[in-house]
Every structure is written in structure tokens, then in C-alpha cells.
Amino acid sequence: xxxxxxxxxxxxxxxxxxxxxxxxxxxxxxxxxxxxxxxxxxxxxxxxxxxxxxxxxxxxxxxxxxxxxxxxxxxxxxxxxxxxxxxxxxxxxxxxxxxxxxxxxxxxxxxxxxxxxxxxxxxxxxxxxxxxxxxxxxxxxxxxxxxxxxxxxxxxxxxxxxxxxxxxxxxxxxxxxxxxxxxxxxxxxxxxxxxxxxxxxxxxxxxxxxxxxxxxxxxxxxxxxxxxxxxxxxxxxxxxxxxxxxxxxxxxxxxxxxxxxxxxxxxx
Amino acid sequence: xxxxxxxxxxxxxxxxxxxxxxxxxxxxxxxxxxxxxxxxxxxxxxxxxxxxxxxxxxxxxxxxxxxxxxxxxxxxxxxxxxxxxxxxxxxxxxxxxxxxxxxxxxxxxxxxxxxxxxxxxxxxxxxxxxxxxxxxxxxxxxxxxxxxxxxxxxxxxxxxxxxxxxxxxxxxxxxxxxxxxxxxxxxxxxxxxxxxxxxxxxxxxxxxxxxxxxxxxxxxxxxxxxxxxxxxxxxxxxxxxxxxxxxxxxxxxxxxxxxxxxxxxxxxxxxxxxxxxxxxxxxxxxxxxxxxxxxxxxxxxxxxxxxxxxxxxxxxxxxxxxx
Ligand SMILES: Cc1cc2nc3c(=O)[nH]c(=O)nc-3n(C[C@H](O)[C@H](O)[C@H](O)COP(=O)(O)OP(=O)(O)OC[C@H]3O[C@@H](n4cnc5c(N)ncnc54)[C@H](O)[C@@H]3O)c2cc1C
Ligand SMILES: Nc1ncnc2c1ncn2[C@@H]1O[C@H](COP(=O)(O)O)[C@@H](O)[C@H]1O
Numbered sequence: 001x002x003x004x005x006x007x008x009x010x011x012x013x014x015x016x017x018x019x020x021x022x023x024x025x026x027x028x029x030x031x032x033x034x035x036x037x038x039x040x041x042x043x044x045x046x047x048x049x050x051x052x053x054x055x056x057x058x059x060x061x062x063x064x065x066x067x068x069x070x071x072x073x074x075x076x077x078x079x080x081x082x083x084x085x086x087x088x089x090x091x092x093x094x095x096x097x098x099x100x101x102x103x104x105x106x107x108x109x110x111x112x113x114x115x116x117x118x119x120x121x122x123x124x125x126x127x128x129x130x131x132x133x134x135x136x137x138x139x140x141x142x143x144x145x146x147x148x149x150x151x152x153x154x155x156x157x158x159x160x161x162x163x164x165x166x167x168x169x170x171x172x173x174x175x176x177x178x179x180x181x182x183x184x185x186x187x188x189x190x191x192x193x194x195x196x197x198x199x200x201x202x203x204x205x206x207x208x209x210x211x212x213x214x215x216x217x218x219x220x221x222x223x224x225x226x227x228x229x230x231x232x233x234x235x236x237x238x239x240x241x242x243x244x245x246x247x248x249x250x251x252x253x254x255x256x257x258x259x260x261x262x263x264x265x266x267x268x
Numbered sequence: 269x270x271x272x273x274x275x276x277x278x279x280x281x282x283x284x285x286x287x288x289x290x291x292x293x294x295x296x297x298x299x300x301x302x303x304x305x306x307x308x309x310x311x312x313x314x315x316x317x318x319x320x321x322x323x324x325x326x327x328x329x330x331x332x333x334x335x336x337x338x339x340x341x342x343x344x345x346x347x348x349x350x351x352x353x354x355x356x357x358x359x360x361x362x363x364x365x366x367x368x369x370x371x372x373x374x375x376x377x378x379x380x381x382x383x384x385x386x387x388x389x390x391x392x393x394x395x396x397x398x399x400x401x402x403x404x405x406x407x408x409x410x411x412x413x414x415x416x417x418x419x420x421x422x423x424x425x426x427x428x429x430x431x432x433x434x435x436x437x438x439x440x441x442x443x444x445x446x447x448x449x450x451x452x453x454x455x456x457x458x459x460x461x462x463x464x465x466x467x468x469x470x471x472x473x474x475x476x477x478x479x480x481x482x483x484x485x486x487x488x489x490x491x492x493x494x495x496x497x498x499x500x501x502x503x504x505x506x507x508x509x510x511x512x513x514x515x516x517x518x519x520x521x522x523x524x525x526x527x528x529x530x531x532x533x534x535x536x537x538x539x540x541x542x543x544x545x546x547x548x549x550x551x552x553x554x555x556x557x558x559x560x561x562x563x564x565x566x567x568x569x570x571x572x573x574x575x576x577x578x579x580x581x582x583x584x585x586x587x588x589x590x591x
Binding site: 013014017018019023037097098099102126127129130132133134135136137138139141142143145146147148149150151153163166167168169170171172173174175176177178181186187188228229230231232233234235236237238241244245246247248249252254255256257258259261262263265267268 | 339366370371372373377399404406407412415416453456457458460461515541559565567571590
């Protein structure tokens with residue numbers, strides 16, 4: 001069995017995140033890392049491999065589309081335990097929207113299936129921590145004509161059957177499908193493992209391929225900022241909130257002050 | 269004028285409030301045309317309500333054949349609706365930002381080769397073309413964007429505008445879509461509707477009172493204050509991960525985004541992922557015993573103190589004032 005895990009390299013949310021002058025996300029001048037939400041996908045992929053009757057016959061392949069630095073996201077997945085990595089990078093991809101990103105990912109998954117054997121599971125995080133779109137997995141399912149079993153909070157597989165629990169807005173659901181399919185997982189699936197020292201050493205020897213658009217047969221004119229189907233016209237930093245009033249609670253004075261504040265704002 | 273499709277978010281025919289907000293937005297862009305996937309038996313009652321909030325047209329797509337499957341069939345049906353209207357016939361397609369809305373929108377975007385914008389908090393018309401406002405990077409940036417190809421597909425966050433009760437023409441039309449077998453592959457094996465809490469819905473509430481790790485697992489002070497203020501209850505991920513509250517109460521990046529008039533954070537430190545879900549609230553109040561907690565950088569009013577004593581005392585005072 002082959003499991004492809006889509007991992008995105010994103011600006012660190014606890015650092016400075018900003019835009020370039022062309023209104024694209026600054027991915028080069030800021031610290032980046034493997035999107036934390038994709039770590040859960042790597043973790044679940046590894047668990048599916050470990051629980052399968054024949055782990056040695058299951059390959060977990062980490063796939064990332066992004067600038068040069070994005071290879072770090074693939075490396076981290078290898079350190080966690082993925083078997084192989086693929087990094088698709090090309091100048092032309094910069095500034096791509098969801099549509100183009102999903103196109104490149106889909107083509108890469110097709111190539112993986114050709115070169116390394118069919119991708120039975122395409123796994124994703126629930127959202128990228130920068131774009132927060134939660135749309136790429138559904139787009140991949142659409143492009144690859146695969147079933148989509150998404151936003152899983154609990155994952156179970158048995159043979160080629162996948163069953164997941166999903167907490168939608170109004171109901172708790174059980175969703176099922178037959179492989180090959182696209183599976184996205186939430187941060188409710190359970191803590192992702194840290195790379196061990198052994199894992200970090202082993203990762204250095206694992207195969208990591210770097211592909212360009214021409215390797216995928218994608219025309220540079222199909223991707224990138226200039227052909228994006230949506231356009232950011234303007235980005236503005238939110239003005240910092242003006243400092244509020246902070247009181248210390250002494251002998252119950254806090255409750256009275258809080259009540260007065262709420263009343264002054266007509267919340268009572 | 270062109271139609272603006274509004275995909276109706278409902279539970280068994282009970283329309284959820286964000287759909288009514290979408291109708292108000294649709295009105296700014298063209299003729300609001302609601303698309304109801306559901307049982308034909310509910311169509312009458314549903315159409316009345318949609319009409320009352322501005323729908324000029326209501327497409328009823330009977331879902332008997334597709335309701336057991338996730339996402340893909342709805343995208344197919346919408347593709348057929350858009351294609352039937354022909355070039356320029358549909359000015360935009362609006363969805364409520366939620367798991368399903370976003371994913372149907374995503375698949376539709378690929379099918380009809382149109383640009384997609386997710387999580388808009390406002391949509392305005394600029395000479396007919398929708399311009400969206402989004403709040404990104406945990407609310408630190410405001411972004412304005414436009415779709416430049418095809419029929420704009422936009423998912424809008426709940427609470428982005430107020431519903432407008434002004435009747436539309438309300439013409440009802442049955443639409444029978446042809447759904448391929450390939451779209452019926454992700455099966456909904458079981459479904460358990462969530463029990464109503466008796467409190468306002470988190471994403472719709474005007475006031476949200478949240479608790480974090482600082483509650484130590486005792487949410488009584490949080491619930492007491494929430495009830496005194498008529499508020500919804502929320503939680504940080506630490507509180508959810510500890511098993512104190514169900515995940516549906518979580519506010520933040522991987523939970524709900526709320527933007528109420530008043531947000532009260534109690535025993536919550538204010539991590540960036542939590543802020544992502546509440547930073548755009550109009551007024552922010554925090555109770556925390558650590559005067560250096562980052563949440564205090566956001567507040568309009570803060571109390572440095574123990575929530576277990578401050579909240580019950582405040583609740584009592586509020587209840588007194590109300591009487
Ligand atoms: C990918 C990712 C996604 C995440 N998504 C979310 C999300 O959606 N939502 C979310 O909330 N978090 C999310 N987190 C977690 C986030 O980083 C924080 O860990 C979390 O928000 C902390 O919750 P907390 O503030 O309740 O707990 P803590 O950070 O432990 O803070 C507890 C606070 O309570 C105060 N306190 C303690 N006792 C009392 C008392 N008696 N009275 C008053 N104050 C008291 C303390 O001073 C402290 O400030 C995410 C993290 C990651 C990596
Ligand atoms: N550039 C990318 N490279 C690899 N995977 C990606 C990329 N963009 C998105 N994904 C995957 O799609 C998921 C959802 O992304 P998004 O729709 O951007 O929120 C992520 O959690 C990843 O698993």
C-alpha cells in the first residue's frame with residue numbers, strides 16, 4: 001500500500017507573518033515550518049502503516065509543493081517516520097492560489113502513482129495554518145476523481161475500507177469509503193510524535209526527490225500569481241487594539257468593576 | 269439582473285441563521301436565489317422563510333437520492349444549475365463557511381473553472397463584481413480580494429452581516445439534477461444530530477463567555493456568567509483536550525471563529541491559535557490570575573484575579589441589576 005501525505009511548509013504562526021508588496025504571503029523572509037496541522041496527517045499515516053498487517057509493504061510518501069525552503073517540511077515528515085519524500089518546486093509556482101496548488105499536487109500524486117505504485121490513500125491536514133482554506137483536499141478528490149473522507153477526528157482502516165468519525169457543525173457522523181481515496185484529519189486525531197534522534201539520523205538516508213513543473217508535464221502558464229483565479233487587491237495590518245483598562249481584584253473589587261464595565265457598555 | 273445562488277444550510281428543514289445573512293449579502297450583488305437540498309415535503313415551509321428574507325427564487329433539489337453521501341453530489345447539482353443559467357446567468361455562488369460549505373465550494377470551483385474565496389467576513393458589490401473582506405493571520409491582517417475568473421464562489425463566515433427581513437419574489441422551482449455514481453462514493457454511514465444546549469449557538473451569539481485551563485475543569489462559573497448575560501459558552505483547546513468540554517465548544521484556529529459583540533475569556537492565556545478564533549470580537553474582556561497573560565494585550569477590560577471568585581460574584585451582581 002502507498003500513502004501519500006500532503007505536507008505544507010508555512011510561516012511560523014508564533015512569529016511575524018506578513019505579505020509581500022505584491023500581496024502574496026511572504027514565505028521567504030520569515031521563519032517557516034511543517035504546518036502543525038499536517039503533522040497530524042503524518043501521524044495518522046504512520047499509524048495506518050504500523051497497524052497494517054504488513055508495515056514493510058506500506059510506503060508513506062511525504063509530498064510538498066512550495067519554495068526551496070519547503071523541503072524542510074518534507075524532511076520533518078521523514079524524520080517522523082515517512083519512508084520517502086517528494087518536493088515539487090519551481091519559480092513559476094510562486095503566488096499560486098488553491099486552484100493551481102491543487103493542480104500541481106494532483107499531477108504529482110499521479111506521477112507518484114506511476115513511478116512508485118498506486119497511491120491508495122492521499123492524506124492531508126484539515127487546513128493549512130496560513131491559508132486556513134480547508135479546500136485543497138476536496139479539490140484533490142475532484143481532480144483525481146476519488147472519494148473524499150474529510151475532517152476525520154478518529155480514523156479506522158481495515159483492508160481497503162476507511163471509516164472515520166467527523167464532527168460537523170450540526171451532527172457527529174461516521175463516514176466510510178473504499179480506497180483509493182482522499183482522507184483529511186483534524187487535530188482531534190491525537191498528538192503527533194516527535195522525531196527521535198534515530199529518526200533524524202535515518203531521515204538523512206531516505207530518498208527525497210525534487211521535481212519541477214516540467215517533470216509533471218504542467219505548463220508554467222497554468223500556475224502562479226499571474227493566472228490565479230482570484231486576486232488580493234489590498235492587505236492591511238490590523239491596528240493594534242488600544243490598551244484596555246486592567247484592574248486587580250482585591251477583596252472582591254474585581255467583580256464590581258467588571259459588572260460596572262459590562263453595564264457601561266449596555267451588556268446588562 | 270443575474271442570480272446569486274445561496275446554498276441553504278439547514279438541519280431537516282430548519283434553516284440556520286447564517287443562510288439568512290447570505291441572502292442579505294446576495295441582495296447586494298444581484299437577485300438572491302436560494303438552493304435548498306432537502307426533502308420535497310419540507311420545501312413549502314422552507315421557501316416561505318427564504319422568501320421572507322429576500323429570496324427571489326428558490327431552487328428545490330430533492331435530496332432523497334444523495335443525502336447519504338458527502339459533498340460531491342451537491343457540487344455536481346450546483347454545476348448543473350450554474351450551467352443551465354448560461355453565461356452571466358449566475359453572478360456568484362455563496363456558501364456558509366463550514367466543513368461542508370467549503371468543500372462543496374472547492375469542488376464546484378474546479379468543475380466550473382471559477383475562482384474561490386473562503387472565509388469572507390464581508391462582501392460588497394463593486395460595479396456588480398463582489399469584493400470580499402477576509403481576516404487572516406489570526407486576525408492580524410485584513411485582506412480585500414476579488415475573483416478574476418469564472419463565476420465567483422465565496423464562502424462567508426457566520427455573523428458577517430445581519431439578516432434583512434424584506435420579502436423577495438419567492439418563486440419556487442424544482443430542479444432535478446443528474447448525479448453520477450462516481451459522486452456517490454463517500455458514504456455517510458451514521459449521523460447523530462447534536463443535542464441543543466439551550467444556550468445561543470456559539471457562532472451566532474452576541475455574547476460568548478469562554479473558559480480555559482484556568483477553570484481547572486469546573487465550568488460552573490463560566491456557565492453561570494453566560495446564563496446571566498444570555499451568552500453562549502466557549503472553551504480553549506486546552507479545556508477541550510482535557511475532556512472538560514466537547515470539541516464543538518472550542519474557539520480558535522481548529523475550532524470555531526466567533527466575532528460577537530462581547531467575548532469574555534476566563535482562565536485563557538491567549539495563545540495565537542486561540543486569538544485566531546476571537547480576535548475580531550467587538551469588545552474583549554478577560555479574567556486571568558496572571559497579569560502577564562498575553563490575553564491582556566487584547567482586552568478592553570481585564571481583571572487580574574481568580575476566576576473562581578470573580579465570576580460567581582460578578583454573576584450575582586449582574587443578576588441583581590437585572591431584577
Ligand atoms: C495547530 C494548533 C491548533 C490549535 N488550535 C487551537 C484552537 O483552535 N483553540 C485554542 O484555544 N487553542 C488552540 N491551540 C492551542 C493553543 O496553542 C494553546 O495551547 C491553548 O489555547 C491554551 O489554552 P488555555 O489558554 O486554556 O491554557 P493555558 O495556556 O494553560 O492558559 C491557562 C491560563 O489560565 C490562567 N489561570 C489559571 N488558573 C486561573 C484561575 N483560577 N483564575 C484565572 N485564571 C487562571 C493562567 O494564568 C493561564 O493564563 C492550537 C495549537 C496548535 C499547535
Ligand atoms: N503547498 C502544499 N503542499 C502540500 N500540501 C498542501 C499544500 N497546500 C495544501 N496542502 C494540503 O492540503 C491541506 C489543506 O490545505 P488548505 O486547503 O490550504 O487549508 C493541508 O493541510 C495540506 O495537507
